[in-house]
Amino acid sequence: MNIKPLNPEASPRAAFGAELRRVREELGMTQEQFAERTGYSPGHISSVETGRKAPTFRFAQKADLAFGTGTKFANLFFDVQASSLLQGFGQYVTQEAKATELRVFEVGIMPGLLQTPEYAQALAMSAVSRGSITKVQAGERLEVLANRQKLLTRKPPAQIYAVLDESCIRRPIGPPEVMGAQLDYLVEVAGLPHVTLQVAPFAMGESRSINLPVYLLVLPDRSVAAYSESALQGSFERDPEAAHRLLTAYHHLQVEALSQAASVALISKVRRELQ
Structure with missing residues (x-):
């Protein structure tokens, strides 16, 4: 041979x-x-x-x-896949699948876990049109996302806390019907017993404690891991002190953000404005 x-x-x-x-x-x-x-x-x-x-x-x-x-x-x-996924994100994804609790803050776009397939497709195809990734890489990115989203329906499900900057719900992605369906889906997800969804309104101004996307995981052994992003790279952090600093900032963010009821009302208002 x-x-x-x-x-x-x-x-x-x-x-x-x-x-x-x-x-x-x-x-x-x-x-x-x-x-x-x-x-x-x-x-x-x-x-x-x-x-x-x-x-x-x-x-x-x-x-x-x-x-x-x-x-x-x-x-x-x-x-x-390093050319289409930020450094550190691969480590994060493998731990995310094991998490018992997940806390996420996003700016500008919906968190991947809460994206509809059409919304995710619009983002991926935009990246292809800019030449930042290939069509093959876009397909892989969407496949990874579909696998990540199983966390929402896993038995037993992870407890998910999501705070979205107001820019996430106001920035149009794709045609109006895609964005409308995405906002409808957010309201639907907010009704799940294991999901807490909040919006950090623009009115928070400088009191918003986090300015870049942050993902925090509580793992089965109760340790906390963190993933954060800048424009060019991601960082996966297992150091307890660093992760807990981010967790403290996240708790401040949750306190200052709109309640879930007020957040759903704002999302519904933005949805009506699309019609």
């Missing part, structure tokens, strides 16, 4: 493929056996291992399941 040598230093895609082959062979598993466990053809697996094809998030998840490697290949997938 002519086995192609791999160079994991060539690219993140090559590193993923080399690690996939290494773990598979270490477990004594043939490509055919791996194919049976994952539902992919041996030819597809060979192409991923040699770097001819990029892995998908679903492929990475199935590899972790077949190998019993936790989130190893899911994390490696985000290294492959």
Whole structure:
């Protein structure tokens, strides 16, 4: 058998493929056996291992399941996707799926977990039209988002607290029907027993305690992890002191923001203005 040598230093895609082959062979598993466990053809697996094809998030998840490697290949997938996802976001996503509580603050756009498919599609296609990502990367981004949104319906569900800057509900994304449906969906989500939704109005001015997007996770061991973003990079933080500083700022934000009832009323008002 002519086995192609791999160079994991060539690219993140090559590193993923080399690690996939290494773990598979270490477990004594043939490509055919791996194919049976994952539902992919041996030819597809060979192409991923040699770097001819990029892995998908679903492929990475199935590899972790077949190998019993936790989130190893899911994390490696985000290294492959580094050109379309901010640094640190891959680490965050793998922990988000385990969270018992999630606190999010967003500015300008809806939090990914609360986006409708059409709203998310409009954002992704806009990025493609600007040349910041490719159509393939847009598809991967939407796939990752769809997997993340399972947190809303997971059993038992995570407790979700979301504070949206008023700009999130007023900035039009896509045609009016897409934005209208997105606002309708926010009102629907606010009715879920495990979701608390608030709007931080423009009137808060300088009293708003957070100015950039922040995501805070409470994990099953009760530790707190944080992810925050600037325009160019993200940062995933497990240091307890740093995470708790952000948590304190978030608590101040929740106190100053509109109540859920007042927030839903404002969202409904903005929705009527679209008609």
